[in-house]
Amino acid sequence: MELRHLRYFVAVAEELHFTRAAQRLNLAQPPLSQQIQALEAELGVELLARSRRKVALTEAGARFLQRARQILAAAEAATLEAQRAGRGELGELRIGFTASLSLTQFFPGLIYDYRQHFPQVTLTLVEMSSAEQCKALAAQQLDVGFVRCADKQVPPGVVLREIRRDPLRLAINARHPLANLASVSLAQLSQEGFIGYPDDAGTGLTILLRRLCLAAGFQPRVVQEAREATTQVGLVAAGLGVAVLPAQLERVRIEGVCYLAISDAGATLSLGVATAQTPPSPLLAGFLARLQQHEGRPF
DSSP states (O other): OOHHHHHHHHHHHHHOOHHHHHHHHTOOHHHHHHHHHHHHHHHTSOOEEEOSSOEEEOHHHHHHHHHHHHHHHHHHHHHHHHHHHHTTOSEEEEEEEOGGGGGSSHHHHHHHHHHHHOTTEEEEEEEOOHHHHHHHHHTTSOSEEEEEOSSOOOOTTEEEEEEEEEEEEEEEETTSTTTTSSEEOGGGGTTSEEEEOOGGGOOHHHHHHHHHHHHTTSOOEEEEEOSSHHHHHHHHHTTSOBEEEEGGGGGOOOTTEEEEEEOSTTOEEEEEEEEESSOOOHHHHHHHHHHHHHTTSOO
């Protein structure tokens, strides 16, 4: 039995007239009659009672009509769903992001825009460190990640594309002698204690800070560690040291903390979009297309 047999039967059952049903199906009447007879022979029951004056549904035909309509509707729904999935309009998209991205205009704006264009896609957003995202992408546990990667080293099978560079800021206690300056150089901080991330936090900022400080002529002295940037800002407010953080952390306003620009060349942190090396699925391709629309917008 084929779907076309069901369509033929439904047309005849609704028209109760072979000629009108044939016209509706754009078929000749004799082949339509033959197809209905073949369907009845396959089922072993009479679906239509025929006479010279009229065509009527038998009890078996009436019951079969209900099921046939359901099957055809399900087939149409399956076709539409497959087509929408092929266009990237259905499915689940798993997105990794670092904690600081939630404080930006860029990332929330991108997610909002994508949801407007693809409302039927389920978004699973996972806050992870850059290193954790790269591992998850390599293990096919994420579809796309937004990572801070100072050295741009990623595992095999993962592709990283830089989409922007964001300035760094110095979080400093408001009572510090340098707090009234518009900007500072890292050389001015050579005697300061730094609040930073643990080495295993998986952020590119740790590597970058060491590199910048070495270029300024000193090794940074880390006096406190914290995995969360907001915790680091709180420790700065407590007078325990200074912290170097992405500029969007300026939105974290804690009394007693100032944010200063850093004048050193290279005092910027890369933001990259990481994906698997394999060709993107239609779902991911749609997301990357929306991302391209946002890359030049304010952070």
